[in-house]
Amino acid sequence: MKKLRKETKNNLITYGIVILTYIIVQILVATGNMSSLMQGLLVPFCTYVIVAISLNLTVGVLGELSLGHAGFMCVGAFSSALFSLAVKDSFTVAPLRFLCAILIGALSAALIGFLVGIPVLRLRGDYLAIVTLAFGEIIKNIINAIYLGIDGNGIHISLKDAMSLGLSEDGRMLIKGAQGITGTPHDSNFTIGVVLVLVTLFIVLNFMDSRSGRAVMSIRDNRIAAESVGIDVTRYKLIAFTISAALAGVAGVLYAHNLSTLNAQPKNFGYNMSILILVFVVLGGIGSMRGSMIAAVLLTLLPEVLRFMADYRMLIYAIVLIVMMLFNWSPDAINMRKRLMAKIFPKKSQKEEA
Amino acid sequence: MAMLEVKNLAISFGGLRAVSGFEITIEKGQLYGLIGPNGAGKTTAFNLLTGVYKPDEGSIVLDGVNITGKRTIDICKAGIARTFQNIRLFSDMSVLDNVKVGLHNSNEYSTFTGILRLPKYFKTEKAMNEEAMELLKVFGLEEFAAYNASNLPYGQQRKLEIARALATKPKLLLLDEPAAGMNPNETKELMDTIKFVRDHFDMTILLIEHDMKLVSGICEKLTVLNFGEVLCQGDTSEVLNNPEVIKAYLGE
Numbered sequence: 163m164k165k166l167r168k169e170t171k172n173n174l175i176t177y178g179i180v181i182l183t184y185i186i187v188q189i190l191v192a193t194g195n196m197s198s199l200m201q202g203l204l205v206p207f208c209t210y211v212i213v214a215i216s217l218n219l220t221v222g223v224l225g226e227l228s229l230g231h232a233g234f235m236c237v238g239a240f241s242s243a244l245f246s247l248a249v250k251d252s253f254t255v256a257p258l259r260f261l262c263a264i265l266i267g268a269l270s271a272a273l274i275g276f277l278v279g280i281p282v283l284r285l286r287g288d289y290l291a292i293v294t295l296a297f298g299e300i301i302k303n304i305i306n307a308i309y310l311g312i313d314g315n316g317i318h319i320s321l322k323d324a325m326s327l328g329l330s331e332d333g334r335m336l337i338k339g340a341q342g343i344t345g346t347p348h349d350s351n352f353t354i355g356v357v358l359v360l361v362t363l364f365i366v367l368n369f370m371d372s373r374s375g376r377a378v379m380s381i382r383d384n385r386i387a388a389e390s391v392g393i394d395v396t397r398y399k400l401i402a403f404t405i406s407a408a409l410a411g412v413a414g415v416l417y418a419h420n421l422s423t424l425n426a427q428p429k430n431f432g433y434n435m436s437i438l439i440l441v442f443v444v445l446g447g448i449g450s451m452r453g454s455m456i457a458a459v460l461l462t463l464l465p466e467v468l469r470f471m472a473d474y475r476m477l478i479y480a481i482v483l484i485v486m487m488l489f490n491w492s493p494d495a496i497n498m499r500k501r502l503m504a505k506i507f508p509k510k511s512q513k514e515e516a
Numbered sequence: 517m518a519m520l521e522v523k524n525l526a527i528s529f530g531g532l533r534a535v536s537g538f539e540i541t542i543e544k545g546q547l548y549g550l551i552g553p554n555g556a557g558k559t560t561a562f563n564l565l566t567g568v569y570k571p572d573e574g575s576i577v578l579d580g581v582n583i584t585g586k587r588t589i590d591i592c593k594a595g596i597a598r599t600f601q602n603i604r605l606f607s608d609m610s611v612l613d614n615v616k617v618g619l620h621n622s623n624e625y626s627t628f629t630g631i632l633r634l635p636k637y638f639k640t641e642k643a644m645n646e647e648a649m650e651l652l653k654v655f656g657l658e659e660f661a662a663y664n665a666s667n668l669p670y671g672q673q674r675k676l677e678i679a680r681a682l683a684t685k686p687k688l689l690l691l692d693e694p695a696a697g698m699n700p701n702e703t704k705e706l707m708d709t710i711k712f713v714r715d716h717f718d719m720t721i722l723l724i725e726h727d728m729k730l731v732s733g734i735c736e737k738l739t740v741l742n743f744g745e746v747l748c749q750g751d752t753s754e755v756l757n758n759p760e761v762i763k764a765y766l767g768e
Contacts, residue, residue, distance in 0.1 A: 364631075365631050368630060368632075368633060369630060372625075372629075372631065373620060373623070373624070374627040375630065376617050379608070379613075380606045380609065380614075383606035383608050384607070386600075390566060390588060390598055390604075391617055391681070392620060392684055394589055
């Protein structure tokens with residue numbers, strides 16, 4: 163039972179890092195040592211950390227590749243922003259409204275993830291990557307084309323333009339095609355973001371260390387053997403993928419409620435974003451939630467910190483990517499890390515060897 | 517009643533008749549061997565029994581229940597567990613977790629319970645840990661419980677695969693070349709393990725093996741396959757002295 167304790171300890175360290183970071187940031191903000199630019203980045207940090215953890219569930223635990231996680235974020239963002247905007251005037255308790263928005267965002271992303279997963283997860287191979295790649299683009303383009311308004315007669319939807327909605331005088335436009343949703347209440351803040359990060363970690367870490375999580379990992383390690391011991395492969399793949407999609411939806415909710423104008427661009431919900439999230443996961447270490455978190459924060463922070471170098475910014479960004487890759491995956495670097503750890507914590511490493 | 521009764525089982529891949537007219541009857545508690553030259557269809561027969569392939573013809577009855585054409589996981593639930601010719605462990609999971617995956621269907625709680633850590637989670641996990649450790653102890657693997665499965669030595673990996681199969685609480689255990697790649701000492705140890713499993717768990721065992729020392733040492737009955745068909749069936753000593761078997765195996 164020594165192993166169990168080790169895992170619990172590891173998880174507690176991960177939670178601890180998040181809470182410690184939160185406290186440090188709060189102290190920095192309170193003492194006025196944080197620029198307003200950085201303060202503006204705090205909620206995006208949480209967003210990217212959540213979506214990186216969620217993708218790591220698909221890539222690291224389930225062992226499937228998803229290239230459309232920005233699409234699930236997009237679904238969560240728009241469904242929840244739509245809800246918040248629609249009830250903004252009648253539902254004034256902000257925290258409660260945001261809680262409902264989170265549930266709606268998570269559920270709609272989960273539903274879409276489930277529907278995408280049903281046909282694809284029955285297959286073997288890289289089909290999930292291909293289908294999610296297409297899915298991400300489809301969602302982004304659909305949302306760019308939707309016009310949605312509400313009036314006394316109910317909800318009007320059009321894929322053409324605002325005029326064809328035929329809203330009556332008292333009607334309100336909610337989604338304005340490529341202009342997206344404007345006027346979403348600013349319900350999210352850093353504290354809520356950190357709480358959501360903790361909840362995401364709680365869900366994913368507990369899932370990994372449970373009967374279902376073991377089933378999912380056994381499928382990743384050896385599908386045929388998993389079937390032979392009675393694991394329902396499709397079922398558990400679907401469960402993991404749906405949870406992953408729901409959490410990406412939560413990240414979308416956080417993202418949407420931090421901006422007054424939400425629209426689906428390649429930059430925030432497109433293919434580039436999906437790849438960026440995958441970069442967080444790969445560089446942070448596939449299967450390591452803590453690594454994804456650190457990578458997400460570092461790689462979001464870096465372009466901003468390097469802003470003063472203007473021309474060389476992306477060059478340095480690329481170098482950091484390569485160095486992180488080497489540090490995490492090269493056998494020599496791993497050995498060096500182990501030796502360093504042994505020097506710094508001699509006792510601990512001895513115990514591990516024994 | 518027999519534990520396993522297979523009648524007239526057949527499957528073709530394209531034009532190749534991989535197995536045809538395969539019949540076997542195994543009584544409860546028997547240690548049964550399935551032998552034959554390479555490519556005779558032994559592993560295909562195993563895959564038919566475990567539902568990896570669906571048979572074209574024939575019937576499989578396990579302990580009175582017809583399991584012909586069922587899915588692998590339903591056949592596992594019905595009570596057939598197996599190991600693989602090339603070891604298939606969950607290599608990135610701990611030894612303990614490998615066995616706990618085997619306990620998946622006998623210790624249930626929902627995904628929801630697992631995430632929220634409801635009391636049932638702790639109760640079931642505790643029971644699973646105890647049961648898994650007990651199985652590991654039987655195979656002398658308890659000290660490796662926290663190791664990654666892929667870090668075990670070869671012989672231990674074989675044992676872990678058997679332990680994992682036993683965790684599903686099968687009625688019939690299928691072993692696909694358990695002694696492949698083992699040295700004589702390891703094979704000797706394996707024979708004791710297999711005998712022990714049969715006696716300790718009151719298990720019925722069907723095994724594929726090329727190592728004649730192992731086969732003649734522990735199997736009570738044998739079936740010989742050649743070119744997908746049953747060449748000969750009966751008590752071990754009779755079968756191994758059958759001229760046709762010697763011809764198929766060793767040449768004239």
